[in-house]
Amino acid sequence: MKTQIRILTLVASSLLLFAACGEHDHHDHNGDHSHDNDHDHEYHRITVWEENREWMVKFELHENSGRIEGHLYATENSSAVHNVSGTLRFEHDETVENEAEIEHVSGGKYEFELFFGDSDTPNLVAELTAGGETFRIDFGETDRYAGHPHSPADEVVEFEKERQWLLDFTTEAAEYRAIPELVSAIGRAVPDLNHVMEVISPVDGHIDPDDLAILPVAGERVGRGDLITAISPPLTAENSWVQKRLAYIQAQEAYERAQRLIENNAISYREYQLREREYEARRAGYEHFIGHGENGTTHIIDDNDHLYLKASKDGVISRVYVTPGRQISSGDPILSLYNPDYLWLELTGYSDDFEQLTEIHGIELKTGRDQHVTLDENQISLISRDEQSDITGTRSMVVISTVNRDKKLKANQPVQAKIMTGSGEAGVTVPANALFDEESHFVVFVQHSGDQFERRVVRPGARYDGYVTITEGLSEGERVVTEGVYPLHLATGNAEIGHGHSH
Template structure:
């Protein structure tokens, strides 16, 4: 055994002296302009051809780029292009771009994707190209994405005996089993590093985002309700007795209408009166209003002199307001006639912009003057009404800038601004204070009557490193996150957490702002790092 070891040692020393030092395979990852660029290539050598496997991922959906072409270009120190190549997708997300490498030196690598959405260019950093080896050293440059060829780490390496030598020394193999403790120590050093293939990421719900330093405050959660804003619901009223029919086509539930758009046609009955009758109503209402205003002014002057009681002024004001409302109603009914109506019919027009919310009648029905025919709701003018108990109000620092979450959805949305209305007092039942916020810019995701959860700040915001709460994993009682260090490289990272509110969590230590953290699929990556068969490391493109 001793002679065998001595002979093997001599062979290893000879190999170290005679074989060249091999460069590592090239891996580059960049996140820019909505794309993730992950490039792989065999060790570079001046004057040789290399195929760069570009994995292109859309960051908004974390899906492979399927269309267009990818181009790579090497620029020298003067900015001139010294090598370039272009390729279409060999498989979804994978573009094999071939380059003829220039002389040894340092070059800037630029990637460009051209597709239906336009052109996007990204600076992929600098690459060093060494001189080619002096001896005939065969490179396997066919790093193809073929299901039939799996590149298993530490098993099939294109550099033969040299790879075996490096494998021997890096793992400190002991055929007699006397150094098992060293193997365990080596495993612990790399225990938090995880390889998770890009193709696996594309096939699952996966996402990663940079940890951000933002203003963050503790919040309490209170119930809320979506309601239409005052004046958002308009009613279509029959101005006279008659029969309703379609003006152009009969209105449909949910159909969008514009103010003044024809909705129905009202054919007046013989005893219902026509335009002359409505004009008479307007004239009578105008005369009544003029008399009421004159009486109100007279009594107001007398009350100031102490001649009449204040109660008579109040009664005169009420009469004036009633007369004014009657005049407005008569004018509105007269306006429905329009210039295009014949003496026996009235075109009934949409009272506001919005969507048809309800229809109270059908075509051919007889309706009475003043009867409601339909309602139109402006769905873009909604209120978020938060319901606060007295104890909640004591804790809330400010009512401005709440956050809201829909039922069954873990995503929170921020609302900027102050309340547009407060109830002013706690109301029974339940002694609730109602506070309303406008939702005009956010209305597309809400509907009247929808229950929501509202988060309101209890302190002034402070700068903190934040993550979505779903990025945090409880790993046997230890809070950990999965940090993405490269396209297919990840790291299990224990962290210490702080405040949690509105779907986000503060990271006190263990993570720096800007590091990319897996927010969807983190547990699957963690399990891949514990695969004892090393199945997650075989690169089977």
Template sequence: MNKTLIALLCATLSVAACNKESTSPASHDSHGHTEAAGHGHDHGPAGEKRTHFTDKTELFVEFPRLVVGEKSAFAAHLTTLANFRALEAGKVTVILSGGNLPEEQFSVDGASQAGIFRPEATPKQAGQRDLVIEVATKDFSVRHTLGQVTVFNDRKSADAVPGEEEEGGIGFTKEQQWKVDFATAEVVKRPLRAAITASGTLGARPDGEALITATAAGQIKPAGSFPVLGQAVKKGDVLAYLAPRLGGDTDMASLQAEARRAKVELDLATREHARMESLFKDEAVPEKRLLAARGAEESAKANFEATQARLAQYGSSAGGVPLRAPVTGTIVDIRIAPGGFAQEGSLLFHVADRSVLWLQLRVPEVDAARLKSPVGATFQVDGVDERFEITHGKNGRLIAVGGAVDAATRTVPVVYEFRQPDERLRLGMAVKGQVLLAAAKEAVAVPAAAVLDEGGIPTVFVMKHGEAFERRAIRTGARDGDWLEVVDGLLPGERVVSRGAYLVKLAATKTGEIGHGHAH
């Protein structure tokens, strides 16, 4: 956990506590909102709190009991769900309607501070009214429908109605939420697949990559333009030449001269053999001379072929041994520069076809028995938020499931092939993956990041209202990517802390019940 973030949280909690202590009862009774205090959260026993979500915003609003002719201040905390930060600007309108009475609207054109808007309502009509808070910005407009609210004829009638029982919980105010990496997510029913978590790497197909090494010690010479990283090459392309260092006093020029001498000797022996054949037909020479000429030609031919083979071993051209691309692909690594000296066996170039990759996962031995018929795999790499999925028969295929447990790692390999979905993927990348075991089924689920391990017990923090949370132990099931099945403990429609759960846990050690009023 980032120490700076924790320090910020503690400081914010301390400030909130100090503000709480410094707020006088008089200010609570009058619902005053001074600039120093920000906004009052304590509206006495008759105050109300409502939390509501749209697809773009979260609203947490506090307001006193509404009385005809009395000005009632609303404290509307608005959070943009795209980043869970305070809404900076906009127009907020409180709308009272229904009950066969005229509609009443009360607006404020801006925030008193980031995220907090303070429209003031002075109702003219008593009765049961439908409460809506409308938010309009330059980018969007939304309506938060908050249900019914009672507008009382007088203050005495309002105070005579018992207030709602204050909910306990872990206090974590909107101001604290907006300052840290925080988010909530709805508990949903969604398709989930049983899976096995595994680590692994990305690699090229065995026939889709090649390591080009030095066959002998020697100097590297360019073949035209020297290759560069990322260059596309075809099978057979000459990347460079290796001019070998030969043993003793031998050099390339000597080999070439010896080859030329062998060629001259072969030509002479061939002509001599032809001459002897002609003379033998004319009975001008004995057969012994013909056989000797024939043997000399064969000997010269063998010597010539030997010199050619030796020359080819070190390169038949003046440039040296051609270093050719064994496969079509991209140059992904270069370990030598033009003119550099390479030792025998050293790596010079790495060529790979990155259009098709292999995902090689290592499944722990304890889960190996479940690897009966995998249907696909998913994986993530560091630095990329997106999760990549391989579906058998769609964008990839299962290559193999290992038949033995590795003695060192106690894992079983599972290999999938897939066409590369993203240029950000690189050979050799470490991955965090999952082997999918079955077709999807509907299940209650939450983001996996929402679940903390507290002494071996899966735990989440459930939102009770905008600034109060409840610690709750749950029972989990299958994990599918970033989602985790909840077998027991949560219901669809509830909301849990999906980012910043650890900070709420820290807040639980700093604050008591949320039922006490506090000023921001």
């Protein structure tokens, strides 16, 4: 019964439509809507991209009534542009045939209606103002008798601008650029040995167990003047710190007494000189013994029965060799620290590949799942290369220094490296995040207009510095989605995949 009602309704609607069309034949000024596609809403689209802006007109073409009606969509940096004002018009031979103000609907969407004039193929032009700037956008020729919109591909999916504006959604044109010749390697970032500082014990003794909180741990950052540790020297021992300190104090007191006596001519000048030389020798030995002032990496504070070691430079602790309460001897290492601004990259790869490393023009490092660091040739320097780093003889190692002031790398961090050895050949490239991995193949989403996209299989090639070469399936100038790929993948999941063609 429901089916019969639908059929009857369809027949009745058709008869009414036929009657209406016949009536329009007698009233041309109202327009013939038999070709207007009001029911099918077949939209023509024209999109213009200018730097970070996108302007799209999406309109229905009413052939016999001689008009177009639709919407202008204004986008900047993937967001809707609000408060756009101005006009759309038809121009022919520099003459304005018809002009209409745009009216704001919502977000970056504005509606308009225009009538054809004497020309059937005028240029559609917009004169707009937004954010204090004025724009003239030439959308090109509009054909009154264009008929049905041309589909840019076999399978095109619409992804509305309103949905795009809710996302971080960007597109970019494929460009020719050179992807360099690359050598793959793995390894890690380590402290630059030229900027590693060892803290050694100036005396025999033991690490004070009562100062547990002072002793830093590996990975901890210390600043100039920070306490590093406390040492308790033995009170009795041959050539001990206590003996040297006592001998120095006694020599100092004897010298000060000699100064007073020489002023009163109570001692000979020769005896005064003996006291002075004794004091200078004891003082030099004491200061050298405890490292008075700055002694490389430490400043040592004499606090009677303790020696406190303070850092004389900023750095990061790379290794601690002692524990609280441990006995140590003069010259034993206590800890080492390094300057994190300077690192080495120890990279291992196949020897055959490393034979190409006559010059290194840059390195791309993968430091995490989606984290990359790119270093150009001004940021790196080859330190050494080992032609054979394993017993098989198939692998080699290179050591490369780099400045790390932006702290993008950490010491002992594992890395995967692509070492640039030459300029390579130019090819069609897109940002690497435009690729979507569908396990058996890679796809990109080609943008044909502001809201029309094609899911296309491509063949990727070499990658470097965030870009990937597309060896098959994409042409220079075609736009692809670079941000918002996954939401578009979900929206086009049931679409048949276009396989493109070789370029």
